Structures are given as C-alpha cells and as structure tokens.
Amino acid sequence: MSVTDELLAANTRYAETFSGPLPLPPSRHVAVVACMDARLDVYRALGLAEGEAHVIRNAGGVVTDDEIRSLTISQRLLGTREIVLVHHTDCGMLTFTDEDFRASIEQDCGIRPHWHSEAFPELEDDVRAQRQRILDSPFIPIKDSVRGFVFDVATGRLSEVH
Amino acid sequence: MSVTDELLAANTRYAETFSGPLPLPPSRHVAVVACMDARLDVYRALGLAEGEAHVIRNAGGVVTDDEIRSLTISQRLLGTREIVLVHHTDCGMLTFTDEDFRASIEQDCGIRPHWHSEAFPELEDDVRAQRQRILDSPFIPIKDSVRGFVFDVATGRLSEVH
Structure with missing residues (x-):
C-alpha cells in the first residue's frame, strides 16, 4: 500500500464527520x-x-512570481487584507547554495534549471527580503499589514521579524 | 486587534503543548x-x-516553475518519493478568465502582469494538465506515483482523477 493510498483511507475517515460547504472567501480575510x-x-x-485563511506554501516560504499571483488573486478576487509570512528554524533552504544545487542538477540532467532555488543563508534577513518583494509588487493592492515571522520547530512558537 | 495579532495569540496557546523538534525530512516521503x-x-x-509530508499550496493548486522548484528540492534534497495533487470543487479559479483578470489589473495599475493567472474552466482537465507538467519536468527524478484528486468542499471527500 502506497502512502498515497494511506492518505486516501484517512480521507474517508475525515469525510465521515465533515460538514460543509463553507463560503469560498476566507472569513478572516488573511x-x-x-x-x-x-x-x-x-x-x-x-x-x-x-x-478562515488562504494558505500559500513553497520551499522556503519565499515570494516569487507565483506567490505574487496567488496573493493578487487572494486580495483582488477573494477579499483578503492581511498577509502573514512564515519562515522557520532548521530550514532546508539554509543548508545549500543556489549555485551548488543548480550545478548538481545540471550534472544529473544535462540541463540547468532556468529558475533559481531561492536558498538563503540567513533566516531573518530572508523574511525581510520576501516581505519587501510583496511591498514592491504593483499588483497587490493592500499592504497595511504584511508581517513576517520565524516559527521555531523546537518550541512551536512564532517570533516576529522587524 | 488585527487578525494577525489574533493568530499570534493562538500560536502562544499552541506552543504551550508543542513538542519538538522533529527531523527535517518528511517521514512519510510524500x-x-x-x-x-x-x-x-x-x-x-x-x-x-x-x-510527515511537504505541503505546497497556491491559487488553484497548479504547477508553475515555482512548484517545480519546490518539488525538485523536496525530492532531491529531502527524500520525498510520491506526489499528491489536490484541486477542489467550487474553486475561485473557475470563476474568471485569465484575459479578464489581467485586463482588470492593467486598468487598475497601468501594468499588465507578466505572469498568467492560471485560471481554468474545468476541474478534472486541469488536474490532468498539472500532473502532466510534473511528468514533463526534467528536474523531478521520481514520477512513479504522481496522482491527482478533487476535494469536494461539500463532503470533505477526495476523488481521484484518471
């Protein structure tokens, strides 16, 4: 039995007590x-x-064009007004460099990816950099509350990055 | 009090009973x-x-370069081997066209986004299309189990797309 089949079996149990549907727009506008x-x-x-909230996730919790796309749809079409960024301690993105990663892929596949890995050497600086990408986007209309945090995988606690 | 502040208060309660840290690589390799x-x-x-699992999310659950980036990191650096795609009923992406969305942004902002919205007119066809993007990527090494599903927001149940 594959893990995917196990997840499907778990979903059958989940659906037994599920009550829906809820409305499409996130009720807490975040x-x-x-x-x-x-x-x-x-x-x-x-x-x-x-x-209650849109949840956008990717390797690193970074803000590339695709997250700008999702956030633009989230605010313009579905009424969200606050943005919460979350990086975390012990992140895989701290463990390699973009150059090494792309070189190893090129060696394996014969092609170097046209995208970058978005690896980063320092956590809080990267939270600030990703927040800035949102602030700099002309497509996201509401930027009054764009706050960044680090989640500690040892304690479960969020710390705000200023 | 902003919603973000409410989430922070909830996090304080979450951390009270949190036990960590767990290992970085997802234990169920998915x-x-x-x-x-x-x-x-x-x-x-x-x-x-x-x-247990990496969770990648965006508007639509689509596979653009950024999801290929995340999946490549997930498999090559963190040992995942199965991929599960999830679209859902009553999706916002069924309610507009890319052309209208980008034209309305251009009218508002004076700039047309260089990215596309990834809006789609039909759910199951789009699951198949996104699955194909993964199968076509030269950078994702393990494609034995790449399965697509639709989550029903009324019943909580997943249905596989073949």
Missing part, C-alpha cells in the same frame, strides 16, 4: 505564505479553522 | 500540491501529522 516544511501545521500553529 | 483554498485543511483532510 493570507498566509509559509514554508512547505512538514513540521509546520499552519492551521494548528496559527489557530485557524477551515474556511 | 509531497502534496494543493490549492490555497481556506476550506482545505490539508493535514486533517489527508490524516497527516506534523513532520
């Missing part, structure tokens, strides 16, 4: 951009219930 | 790519606990 890290259960860590 | 939709609590809907 979008979270977080790392894909397995240890960060965004709904639990932020006290979110189903239907 | 990566999920899902829509950012607020009603889809990926950990609960798939029966995932902290530390």
Whole structure:
C-alpha cells in the first residue's frame, strides 16, 4: 500500500464527520505564505479553522512570481487584507547554495534549471527580503499589514521579524 | 486587534503543548500540491501529522516553475518519493478568465502582469494538465506515483482523477 493510498483511507475517515460547504472567501480575510516544511501545521500553529485563511506554501516560504499571483488573486478576487509570512528554524533552504544545487542538477540532467532555488543563508534577513518583494509588487493592492515571522520547530512558537 | 495579532495569540496557546523538534525530512516521503483554498485543511483532510509530508499550496493548486522548484528540492534534497495533487470543487479559479483578470489589473495599475493567472474552466482537465507538467519536468527524478484528486468542499471527500 502506497502512502498515497494511506492518505486516501484517512480521507474517508475525515469525510465521515465533515460538514460543509463553507463560503469560498476566507472569513478572516488573511493570507498566509509559509514554508512547505512538514513540521509546520499552519492551521494548528496559527489557530485557524477551515474556511478562515488562504494558505500559500513553497520551499522556503519565499515570494516569487507565483506567490505574487496567488496573493493578487487572494486580495483582488477573494477579499483578503492581511498577509502573514512564515519562515522557520532548521530550514532546508539554509543548508545549500543556489549555485551548488543548480550545478548538481545540471550534472544529473544535462540541463540547468532556468529558475533559481531561492536558498538563503540567513533566516531573518530572508523574511525581510520576501516581505519587501510583496511591498514592491504593483499588483497587490493592500499592504497595511504584511508581517513576517520565524516559527521555531523546537518550541512551536512564532517570533516576529522587524 | 488585527487578525494577525489574533493568530499570534493562538500560536502562544499552541506552543504551550508543542513538542519538538522533529527531523527535517518528511517521514512519510510524500509531497502534496494543493490549492490555497481556506476550506482545505490539508493535514486533517489527508490524516497527516506534523513532520510527515511537504505541503505546497497556491491559487488553484497548479504547477508553475515555482512548484517545480519546490518539488525538485523536496525530492532531491529531502527524500520525498510520491506526489499528491489536490484541486477542489467550487474553486475561485473557475470563476474568471485569465484575459479578464489581467485586463482588470492593467486598468487598475497601468501594468499588465507578466505572469498568467492560471485560471481554468474545468476541474478534472486541469488536474490532468498539472500532473502532466510534473511528468514533463526534467528536474523531478521520481514520477512513479504522481496522482491527482478533487476535494469536494461539500463532503470533505477526495476523488481521484484518471
């Protein structure tokens, strides 16, 4: 039995007590951009219930064109007004460099990716840099509350980055 | 009090009973790519606990360069081997066209985004298209289990797309 099949079996149990549907727009008008890290259960860590917040996640919790796309749709079409960025301690993105990663892929595949890995050497500086990418985007209309945090995978606690 | 401040207060309560740290690589070796939709609590809907799976999310649950980046890092550096794609019923991406969305942004901001919205007119066809983007990527090494699903926001149930 594959892990995917196990997840499907778990979903059958989940659906037994599920009650829906909720409305499409997030009821708390907030979008979270977080790392894909397995240890960060965004709904639990932020006290979110189903239907309350958009959750955007990727390697690092960074802000590339695709996160600008998601945030633009989130604000312009679905009414969110606050943005929460979450990086975390012990992040894989701290463990390699973009140059090494792309060189190893080129060696393996014969092609160097046209995208960058977005690896970063320091956590808080990168939170600030990703926040700045949002502030600099002409497509995101509401920037009054764009706040960045580091989640500590040892304690479960968020610390704000100023 | 902003919603962000409320989430921080909830995090303080979460941290009180948190036990960590868990290891960095996902223990169930799976990566999920899902829509950012607020009603889809990926950990609960798939029966995932902290530390088990990478969770990648964006508007639509689509596969652009940034998701290829995240999946490449997930497989090459952190050992995941299965990929689960999740779209859902009542998705915002079914409600507009790329052309209208980008034209309205241009009218508002004076600039047309260089990225596309990734809006789609039909759910199952789009799951197949996104799956194909993964299968076509030269950078993702393991493609034995790349399966796509639709989550029903009324019932909580996943249906596989073949």
